[in-house]
Amino acid sequence: MTTTETRTTMRAARLERFGPPEVVSVGDALRPEPDARELLVRLRATTVSIADHRLRTREVPRGLGLVAAPKIGLFRPRVRTLGMEGAGVVEAVGAAVTRFAPGDEVMVMRGAAFGCHAEYATVAETGDVARKPAALSFEEAAAVIFGGHTAVRYLDxxxxxxxxxxxxxxxxxxxxxxxxxxxxxxxxxxxxxxxxxxxxxxxxxxxxxxxxxxxxxxxxxxxxxxxxxxxxxxxxxxxxxxxxxxxxxxxxxxxxxxxxxxxxxxxxxxxxxxxxxxQSGGPMGPALMQRVAALAESGDLRPVIDRTYELDEIVEAHRYVDTGRKRGSVVVRIP
Structure with missing residues (x-):
């Protein structure tokens, strides 16, 4: 791979149509670039969640098909790279970013924007991002984000x-x-x-x-x-x-x-x-992610990891989530 390709492309799991796990494939995609107020994060771990299952299969709760269509897509997926959350290392920051620097280990929740089943993702400095607890591995940090983020919003x-x-x-x-x-x-x-x-x-x-x-x-x-x-x-x-x-x-x-x-x-x-x-929970934002990270650091929120896959095994990860038997999180490592 040339230097130019390294700067402009990345590996990502892409969704081209609705269907079974096999519709997801790993290949090259354009690497995102951060704007002035964003971080570029080199992701090390993410998860396959029920949200990814719903967007891949278009199986949403009864009556919400048309409501969800503008986001999910009617005939073809509007979201091509799934993954709501991940943990990794800040690769670069925009000119206006002050709270983070390259090398910081972080936890990221992109939510409905998805995009974390990839080597890189961007997140706004004022978005759902917090420093990763040092005691947690990237896999453990990724495992607490989706559940912890949702649980805190509702229990508040x-x-x-x-x-x-x-x-x-x-x-x-x-x-x-x-x-x-x-x-x-x-x-x-x-x-x-x-x-x-x-x-x-x-x-x-x-x-x-x-x-x-x-x-x-x-x-x-x-x-x-x-x-x-x-x-x-x-x-x-x-x-x-x-x-x-x-x-x-x-x-x-x-x-x-x-x-x-x-x-x-x-x-x-x-x-x-x-x-x-x-049915909507409380507000999102950096304060919420900081609380999730603090709860994980204190031990009040422990990672529950059912299985761990590599990015190239993401079809198997989707297949397991489809069984409906997962406990806690299904983690995907991004090499």
């Missing part, structure tokens, strides 16, 4: 303290495992809904009780059920209509995933009982 909407009862549906995924840890760290009593094979994991993360959804319907109404101050829905199968009898008056339902009907209904029906229902 409620008052978690000792005595508060929290139920987490989908407690072993990237977001759910982070919610369990952070709620427990704030003193809440956590009940985790997961499969039987993951009960030991969620207990190790701080859950006081685990419900195996393959053996027990945690929403069943034919028997008395515990009631909760906060229900965090990370799967998409527990809208307000299904869990309202589990939520105490004045409680909250945090919909990390919801279909269109659930989102519309959630904004109307709960108000009579004073229940907060939210």
């Amino acid at each position: 909407l409620v008052d978690l303290r000792p005595g508060v009862e929290v139920l987490v549906n989908g407690a072993s995924g990237a977001v759910g495992s982070a919610v369990v840890q952070l709620a427990a760290a704030r003193g809440a009593t956590v009940t985790a809904v997961t499969s039987g094979r993951n009960t030991a994991l969620v207990r190790s993360l701080g859950a006081s009780r685990a419900i195996d959804y393959t053996r027990e319907d945690f929403t069943a109404t034919d028997a008395p059920r515990p009631r909760y101050d906060v229900v965090v829905e990370c799967v998409g199968n527990a809208p307000y209509s299904r869990v309202r009898h589990l939520i105490r008056p004045g409680g909250a339902l945090l919909l990390v995933i919801a279909d269109l009907a659930g989102m519309i209904g959630a904004g109307i029906r709960p108000r009579r009982r004073g229940v907060l229902v939210n």
